[in-house]
Amino acid sequence: MNRNVSESQNISKPPFFDGNNYNHWKAKMNIFIQSLDYNLWDLIINGPDLPTSINENAEKVPKPRTRYNDEDRKKVQMNAKAKHIIICATNSNEFNRVYSCVSAKEM
Template structure:
């Protein structure tokens, strides 16, 4: 998946699945960020291990790190490449993109709080069909998941069902009652259209004709 600088949460979700499908070890490396091979000196200082002393295990570790960096770099635009090109570890690259587009932890928590509010207060809009309603609801869920806030399927289903039933109940409660005046007016209009076959006058049937009653 290529990131053009727009809709980061969508790209992040797709990229996560893509990397995991290639090699879950790569994803662990990006999330946990293992250190480069190191060596401990006699004075107990730990320094990066010289490349000419790498063993096979060290080279495998470095190879996986390079592969993870390569995947991220090939999936971003030039501006973001310049932003993360100085990072040594794939985790640093991933974290820098997160901070750039999701903000710091405080900003992230604020976004989660707003989205949770949208989730809790979600309701069906007037004249909105079910498909559009579910689309809006799914967008909220996806944005929350991109920020590592998740709900179980049973929770989401129960929530959307409850909101939908509440909307239908409110529609039924406030549905207007028939206007009696308009109804009566309509009835009188219908009577005006009736012609008596006895006297040929409008407004009544032959059985109610005053002429017959006089007889």
């Protein structure tokens, strides 16, 4: 086996994080997500704009799914796509640390 040849990455799968060399993985994930959809990258950096409504106390609260319109569904779907990419790229230890996060930014 030629030790000078490095492993290649499947361009349709996110780089896998095994718990080591986080900075290397992070740089690869940045490029991978940006290459899929730059809006996903913006969502991860800025956080999602999840649907909200105003309750009787004039407070902003999460909008019930039963009241989502098409734009609301697009917002939550973008967040779900970003979360899916991150989940697919992590080992079971890292998965256990992030799976309960509401947003990709939290992850």
